[in-house]
Amino acid sequence: MKIFFCFVFFGLSYSGAIAQTSDFQYTNVPLDKILLGIETSYDVKFSYNPTLVDGVSVTLSRSNTSLESLINELQKQTEIIFEKIDDRYYILKKNTLITVCGYVRDSNGNIPLQGASIVDVKDRSLGTISDEKGYFDFGEAHKADTLFITYLGYEPLILPVDKIKRQECGTYHMVLANFVLNEVVVQEYMVSGMVKSKDGGIVIDPLQMDLLSGQSEPDVLQSIQLLPGIESPTETASGLYVRGGVPDQNLILLDGIKMYNYGHFFGLISAFNPYITDNVKIYRSGTKPQYGDRVSGVIDIETDSKIPKKTQGGFGLNMINVDGFLKVPISKKLGFFLSARRSFTDFLQTPTYNNFSDRVFQNTGIDANNNNLGGDASGAEERFYFSDVNFKVILQVSESDKFTFSNFYTSNQLDYSLDFDQMDTPFSYDLNIENIGANARWNKKWNTNVSSTAQFYYSQYDLKYENSNPFVEERFVPQKTNNIKEVGCSLHTDWILKRGLTLSGGYQFFNNQVQYELSNSMFDESSNNNNPTYALYAQLNFEKERKWYFDIGFRSNFYGAVNEFVLEPRAYIEKVISDSFRVKGTLELKNQAVSHIIEFATADFGLENQVWALANEFMVPVLQSQQFSGGFLVNKKGWNIDVDAYYKDIVGLTSLVSGFENTNEIFTFGESTSLGLDVLIKKKWRNYSSWLGYTHARTDFEFDGLNNGKPFRGNNDIAHSLTWSHFYKWKNLQFSLGWKYRTGIPNTSAKAVQNQDGIYEIVFNDVNALTLPDYHRLDFSMAYDFALSKKDASTKGKIGFSLLNLYNKKNILNRNYLHTFALDEIGTNGEITPVDQLSLGFTPNIVLRFSF
CATH class of the missing domain: 3.55.50.30 (Phage tail protein beta-alpha-beta fold)
Incomplete structure (x- = not known):
């Protein structure tokens, strides 16, 4: 008890x-x-x-x-x-839920990585990005989930949720990826997917890049136009003017192949497929000596060279074209990529196509005929389309040996005809532009300090324009052909002498065979020449961490066509003042043997109005340029401020004089001088960012046979250019809004004067003495990403929507007086009504994409 x-x-x-x-x-x-x-x-x-x-x-x-x-x-x-x-x-x-948060930092300097993407591997629509401190708050995740952390220039991190300690915000260090520009100064230069490297270049990953205004899907050449110092006065993707240079003075490479035509729809659309592009490097100045034979900017595009672990692909369509791509692993050491795109504009005309067509064909014979159908004219037929194909094979022979073979094909075709009663010959335009290329590349890593790349490439460009007009004698009808065949090889080696000191160098050989033939009522000119070119180059890269950065080198060229040897020093120097402030400077001398002869208004068909010509000892000189720049860079607390002043002088310019419209000579030669200031100011607040790009510049031309030998404003002189862009991301929705403003380009006025025979002739006033009205437009874009399968995160879709020129501003891109005018249109003092070329109007576009 x-x-x-x-x-x-x-x-x-x-x-x-x-x-x-x-x-x-x-x-x-x-x-x-x-x-x-x-x-x-x-x-x-x-x-x-x-x-x-x-x-x-x-x-x-x-x-x-x-x-x-x-x-x-x-x-x-x-x-x-x-x-x-x-x-x-x-x-x-x-x-089974764990709250996940943490800090993403660089493994070397423990620097916070702002803009890193943290997503759920199974459901890519779930995710967030890190802030200026590298901090992220993913929210709750299941223990069985896996997170994926990515950042441009770094190896991705795989993070199993069940390995994360509860109630702790861990620090996750990312390791720099092993690619050429593996040192970056600004992790997010304008948007995610765009970084500024220590050598002064800008690196873009199109698939990681945030949505930009006016784009329903990535476009490499349209994207870089948001960078200060890069303009496109013609509103095209391919008409890039880099710091006073003209489009043909830019070196554009695709997997090491020189591109001579890189636009579709007469330049309005880029010819590069972003869905197989790995990275794009852009240099506005301070170019490395391995880049030669162009005197202005460099755009180096590399497609994906990694063998996929499983078959990947995607396809999509917008209101102009359809496209698709495949990435297929044949084995662990062998894989291939295939992409193709074709417009459907030859059998279906959408509102987007109609706006593009109005922009391209205005003030041409096509436009005039279409507006005057009836009477004796009938049976107008217009067939236009473009296409491109890319193919690449990757063979990983061993851990230290990789072989790749890539090729591409682009084509633009226009066939137009119009029948006239009682005429045997129709009125017709036939234009065909093709560019093909191939590259075989071998990468060898000899040891931890020495690596080499050997490659062989071929590039061919063909342009053929034929015109028939029943009302004009055949010998006066404009005709044009232009052909380039280029073959080249190179060997490049990088040798790390010690930490912070690398020696690079190599040899290049290429041969250009360039042919052109131009004829119309004013002249008949042709040329067919070869130019074997031999080049040696070397560069020493020195870096004292957090103090100095040097890229100093030279390039020597021997041009066989003119029997000329030139030496080109190159330098990029950067001084670190503090963790958030640094100053920089560049100098470079460059030469170019293949360039455009600018036609301007030599014919009544100005769709493709440039012809490639090869330098020779009698007519076309080698272009020579020198450029200097200096500025500073601030990167602190989400603010990026990049200021660069530059001077560029280019001699050896060649133009058909009719482009300046006041002399009877066929060719004239001269030089251009450009002075400018580029400013970029960008700020990021979590999911919203805004940046302002501004350029103040002056470009002058000077030709012995024009304007009495006195300087005058260059055709591409734009005094002020400003871009204000905004980006916002909310869950899986992206929004972008951008406003573009620039002052008008120069223009030469004209009047009609009656000669002794009583016939009126056009007489031009002072060259480029007038300025066209200012240009401005507002663009908007929106994109929505969605998952197609909860079980397979790689199967997903995207809907994109863009509006160009939101308030339908009728900007004047060009003005000329060479079209036929009637006597009753001449004023009492000989005034002539000018013909204006207007910009693209309000243009919508929609894209739908699927990937797996």
Whole structure:
């Protein structure tokens, strides 16, 4: 009996202890017993499966605490969720969710990485980005999930959620990827997917890049026009003027192949497929000596060279074209990529196509004929389309040997005809432009310090324009052909001498065979020449961490066509003043043997009005340029400020004089001088960023046979240019808005003067003495990403929408006086009504894409 009373007393004492509302002091006590005490103390009921709490013990030390505080503590110590049904009843469930947060930093300098993407591998629509401190808050994730952390220029991080400690925001270090520009100064230069490297270049990953205004999907050449110092006065993707240079003076490479035609729809659309592009490097100045034979900017495009682990692909369509791509692994060491695109404009005309067509064909014979159908004209037929194909094979021979073979094909075709009654010959335009190329490349890593790249490439460009006009003698009808065949090879080696000191160098050989033939009522000119070119180059890269950065080198060229040897020094120097401020400077001398002869208005068909010509000892000189620049860079607390002043002088310019419209000579030669200031100011606030790009510049031309030998404003002189862009991301929606403003380009006015025979002739006034009205437009874009399968995160879709020239501003791109005019249109003082070329009007576009 005494033993019985002892047990009863002990039981009452234990129950009393549990019932204490002001004191919960337990060390490693089974959870079910603590739950029983809480139920008694707070008059609540817990419903749960007994197996859920089997073997679960808890340690508590709480006095005068609330029920909510107790439950929070129990949830922290266990993987159990207390789900409240009402004020009295709770259901206990196993917790499979973990709140994930952390800091993303560079593994070298422990620098916060702003703009890193953190996404769920299974559902890519779930994700976030890191802020200026590298901090991210993903929210809750299932323990079975895996997170994927990516950042341009760094190896991706795979993060299993079940390895993350509860209630801790860990630090996750990312390692720089092994690619050429592996050192970056600004992690997010304008948007995510765009970085500024230490050598002064800009690197873009199109598939990682945020949505830009006016684009429903990535476009490499349209994207870089947002950079200060890069203009496109003609609104085209391919008409890029880099710091006073003209489009043909830019070196554009695709997998090491020189491109001579890189636009579709007469330049309005880029010919490069962004869905197989790995990275794009842009240099406005401070070019490395390995880049030669062009005197202005460099755009180096590399397609993906990684063998995929599984078959990947995608396809899409917009209101102009359809496209698709495949990435296929044949084995662990062999794979291939294939992409293709074709417009459907030859059998379906959408509103987007109609706007593009109005922009391209205005003030041409096509436009005039279409507007005057009827009477004697009938049966107008217009067939226009473009296409491009890319193919690449990757063979990983060994860990230190990789072989790749890539080729491309682009084509633009226009066939137009119009029949006239009682005429045997129709009025017709036939224009065909093709560019093909191939590259075989071998990468060899000899040891940890020495690596080499050898390559062989071929590029061919063909342009053929034929015109028939039943009202004009055949010998006066404009005709044009232009052909380039280029073959080349190179060997490049990088040798790391010691930490912070690298020697690079190589040899290049290429041969150009260039032919052109131009004829119309004013002249008949042709040429067919070869130019073997030999080049040696070397560069020394020195970096003293957080103090100095040098790229100093030279390039020597021997041009066989003119029997000329030239030496080109190159330098990029950067001084680090502090972690957030640095100053920089560049100098470079360049030469170019193949360039455009600018036609301007030599014919009534100005769709493709440039012809490639090769330098020779008699007519076309080698272009020579020198450029200097200097500025500073600030990168602090989400602010990026990049300021660069530059001077560029180019001699050896060649033009058909009719482009300047005031002399009877066929060719004239001269030089251009450009002075400018480029400014970029960008700020990011979590999911919203805004940047302002501004350029103040002056470009002057000077030709012996024009303007009495005095300088005059260059045809591409734009005094002020400003771009204000905005980007916002909300979940899987992206929005972008951008406003573009620039002052008008120069123009030469004209009047009609009656000669001694009583015939009116056009006489031009001072060259480029007038300025066209200012240009401005507003563009908008929106994109929505969605998952097609909850089980397969790689199967997804995208809808994109863009509006160009939102308020339908009728900007004047060009003005001329060479079209036929009637006597009754001549004013009392000889005034002539000019013909204006207008910009693209309000233009919508929609894109739908799927990938797997």
